[in-house]
Amino acid sequence: MSAVLAAEAASASKSQESPAIAAVLLGTGVVGGAFLKLLNTPAAGSIRLVGAANSRRQQTQTEQLADRTLREKLKMHGDARNDGVLLGALDAHDASVKVIIDATASSTLALRHAEWLASGYHVVTANKSLAGGDLPGWRTLQAALANGGRYGDSATVGAGLPVISTLRRLRQCGDALLTLEGVFSGSLSYLFNQYDGSQPFSALLRRARELGYTEPDPRSDLSGEDVARKLLILARCAGFALRPDEVEVESLVPENLRGLDVEAFLSRLEELDGPLATRFAEAKARGGALRFLARLNQRGRARVGLVEVPATHPATRLYGTDNQFALSTTRYNTQPLVIQGPGAGPEVTAQALLGDVLALV
Numbered sequence: 278m279s280a281v282l283a284a285e286a287a288s289a290s291k292s293q294e295s296p297a298i299a300a301v302l303l304g305t306g307v308v309g310g311a312f313l314k315l316l317n318t319p320a321a322g323s324i325r326l327v328g329a330a331n332s333r334r335q336q337t338q339t340e341q342l343a344d345r346t347l348r349e350k351l352k353m354h355g356d357a358r359n360d361g362v363l364l365g366a367l368d369a370h371d372a373s374v375k376v377i378i379d380a381t382a383s384s385t386l387a388l389r390h391a392e393w394l395a396s397g398y399h400v401v402t403a404n405k406s407l408a409g410g411d412l413p414g415w416r417t418l419q420a421a422l423a424n425g426g427r428y429g430d431s432a433t434v435g436a437g438l439p440v441i442s443t444l445r446r447l448r449q450c451g452d453a454l455l456t457l458e459g460v461f462s463g464s465l466s467y468l469f470n471q472y473d474g475s476q477p478f479s480a481l482l483r484r485a486r487e488l489g490y491t492e493p494d495p496r497s498d499l500s501g502e503d504v505a506r507k508l509l510i511l512a513r514c515a516g517f518a519l520r521p522d523e524v525e526v527e528s529l530v531p532e533n534l535r536g537l538d539v540e541a542f543l544s545r546l547e548e549l550d551g552p553l554a555t556r557f558a559e560a561k562a563r564g565g566a567l568r569f570l571a572r573l574n575q576r577g578r579a580r581v582g583l584v585e586v587p588a589t590h591p592a593t594r595l596y597g598t599d600n601q602f603a604l605s606t607t608r609y610n611t612q613p614l615v616i617q618g619p620g621a622g623p624e625v626t627a628q629a630l631l632g633d634v635l636a637l638v
């Protein structure tokens with residue numbers, strides 16, 4: 278056996294004996310389910326899952342956690358939810374690194390991130406509610422981080438495209454963000470990449486929903502709120518401690534459709550068609566295109582909404598559910614630094630979580 282193979286074998290057997298990282302997974306939905314699959318790959322050999330939970334049930338028993346059908350089983354069986362028991366499972370493990378992985382969208386859980394960090398656990402999250410939420414919550418998080426815990430937030434923006442890490446690295450090197458612009462939503466990217474006036478917007482939206490590109494209630498995407506949360510996260514990483522109400526958000530959902538239940542909204546999607554068709558035709562007549570952009574300028578002014586862009590704009594060269602982030606900085610000031618690629622999807626998001634967990638050791 279070569280020295281390299283021997284070293285790899287020794288390291289693999291060591292990681293089986295004493296995993297360096299003990300982890301609790303909160304959320305076994307689309308992203309959490311993909312993360313569980315990654316845990317069964319050699320890349321995750323140093324991680325031992327000691328607890329997993331959905332919103333109603335949880336599991337801390339070793340054999341049950343190792344079961345490849347854990348996600349399905351948790352839907353029917355398991356103990357009642359109790360965060361204390363999950364933290365107890367982390368405490369009982371002798372791994373040197375203990376991490377809570379939040380693959381939910383729960384704002385209640387997100388409010389506990391700072392407390393967990395202060396108690397000595399690390400937190401890795403796809404949940405944007407804290408870092409992209411109100412300013413006091415974000416400040417509490419910063420205070421907890423100043424005392425040592427690590428917060429893996431790569432999955433919160435661009436499904437793990439290296440955006441947050443790049444921004445932090447640039448700042449660390451003394452560079453400063455001047456402007457940020459881009460398409461931060463996979464579903465809105467798809468909708469406006471496809472919308473060419475040949476079919477009504479509502480038909481396209483129904484198709485996007487069938488393909489799983491939108492949330493079950495597409496207003497979560499069309500409202501622009503999710504994009505606004507991502508812009509807040511990036512703005513704060515760049516040094517602009519903005520409040521949510523400092524982000525101007527243009528919703529694509531007309532006022533009269535906002536209070537309806539989901540079924541009623543879905544039955545009235547055609548009401549979106551007229552106004553968007555008019556804007557599309559006007560843009561086209563001027564040789565432009567419509568894109569749902571997030572923008573941050575040098576003075577910290579933040580806006581999210583539908584923009585008419587020239588045909589040469591970088592956002593007109595996106596495919597599928599691509600995200601795009603164009604960063605102009607003091608050193609990238611002639612041409613922006615552009616990060617682009619699939620900005621949604623369970624596998625890449627779960628990989629971003631895994632990368633953040635592995636980076637803890």
Ligand SMILES: NC(=O)c1ccc[n+]([C@@H]2O[C@H](COP(=O)([O-])OP(=O)(O)OC[C@H]3O[C@@H](n4cnc5c(N)ncnc54)[C@H](OP(=O)(O)O)[C@@H]3O)[C@@H](O)[C@H]2O)c1
Binds near residue numbers: 303305330381386620
């Ligand atoms: N899907 C993507 O491509 C993508 C990309 C980037 C980021 N994200 C983010 O990743 C997170 C998860 O997204 P998803 O698509 O996986 O959502 P999802 O399929 O709806 O799954 C959410 C999971 O969270 C669980 N949950 C809710 N409250 C909980 C609680 N208090 N304790 C434990 N579990 C709880 C749910 O439990 P039940 O099963 O019991 O309801 C469900 O298992 C969200 O914050 C989302 O914004 C998703």
